[in-house]
Amino acid sequence: MKEVLIEVSNLTRTFHSGDKITKALDDVSFKLYRGETLGVVGESGCGKTTLGRCLAGLLKPDEGTIVTKANGYQIIFQDPYNSVDPYWTVESIVAEGLKNRKEAVGLLEKVGLSRQEKNSYPHELSGGQLQRVGIARALGTNPDFIVCDEPVSALDVSYQSKIISLLEDLQREQNLTYLFISHDLAVVRHIADRIMIMYKGQIMEMGKTEDIINDPVHPYTRFLLSAVPSPFEEKEEFTVRNDRIETGGCPFAPRCPYRKERCLSERCSSREIAEEHQVACFLTEE
Ligand SMILES: Nc1ncnc2c1ncn2[C@@H]1O[C@H](COP(=O)(O)OP(=O)(O)OP(=O)(O)O)[C@@H](O)[C@H]1O
Ligand SMILES: [Mg+2]
Structure with a gap:
């Protein structure tokens, strides 16, 4: 029996900038099951990040409800360079949210970074290595739900599949649930159990990956x-x-x-x- 981890009902979020009103989310409803990866696909501006930020608790919806059983939420961002403090070492970035700062080294090893890299600064690492830091930081609070917002779009193709495998391994080990955002169906079809297709803030179609494809x-x-x-x-x-x-x-x-x-x-x-x-x-x- 599948367990519903998060139930989203009638979520709406509007942005006002000047005279322009954008309905980034327009009456969005769906369920997310524990342990699954739900891919969210749609062109730029369709509301993917807005949805992810609402689910990760970083943004309040105007209307609608999010009922969740998740104990912790994290978000992994598209651009790893912009999401970390450039003056901190990798170890201190990961240690920031931890009760026991010593756990940082273990987390870094878990995501495939060496002891040597823990003393590096962000500009000394590749995009892929730094995305591993972002993943280690996200894991630190022991979340059971992670929003992956285009986690591989900024990376070289050769590095994309490594990060995807890492995310898949971690999911298996820790029964994580992912909302995996991407504008690229070719990437999403490999990682997602189900896919949601969005257009201008609305869900057009949603189903198991094989049915959508x-x-x-x-x-x-x-x-x-x-x-x-x-x-x-x-x-x-x-x-x-x-x-x-x-x-x-x-x-x-x-x-x-x-x-x-x-x-x-x-x-x-x-x-x-x-x-x-x-x-x-x-x-x-x-
Ligand atoms: N802080 C904001 N202020 C004004 N408008 C915003 C803001 N955030 C998002 N929007 C608008 O809401 C819509 C949805 O944006 P969102 O970032 O969720 O799209 P997205 O699907 O993630 O796009 P992308 O693929 O480019 O990342 C867009 O039209 C965007 O311009
Ligand atoms: Mg986005």
Whole structure:
């Protein structure tokens, strides 16, 4: 039986800057199970980081609730250089949040850094090494839930899979739950048990990774998949429109080649089309 670790209901978060109002999260609801990795995918500005920050307790939503059984939360950031103090040694960065500062060395070893590296300063390390420091720091408080916000996007390709394996090993050892944010479906499909596809603050589709990859339903998901390079699978050719029209319904409607009249005026709520597979699209009603 899967245990629900976090239940998110109707989460909404708006940002105001000048006259501009952005609904970064717009009525987002979902469950996160203990021990799973939920991938969050969508283009820049769709609300991934805002969601992660709300779940990690760094940002208050305007509306909605987050009910959680997690004992600790941490976040691992995209840019490891910007998320640490440049004047501190690696050991002191990791030790900062610890009750027993001596544990820092053990944590650094756990993430694959040597005793020699513990006395280094951030600028002396590679991006990948520094991301390991970020992971060690996150582990220090013994969290059971970690938001990984594009943890490998800033790293060399050769280093990405090493950090992903490290995250997977740690998850297995400590039964960690991850919200794994990425704009890259090719990365997420390897690590996630389930995938959430977001567009303009809303969930378009959510399901088990194999269902999202093999049986995508929402036109936006199909569009994203058509852009993922894959030598093995036959890919759908998918061309989106770029109409300058207002939508009070589906946020993807202006770009959707399959849109109907009602897609521009009515919001489509999420429907379960198979076990654990939800889609917010009127096409599923036909
Ligand atoms: N502090 C803020 N002030 C004003 N607007 C903000 C703020 N934070 C986020 N936004 C806006 O909210 C929307 C969602 O931003 P968010 O950072 O969550 O997107 P994202 O999916 O993480 O994007 P990226 O892939 O570029 O990291 C964007 O339109 C962004 O401009
Ligand atoms: Mg982001």
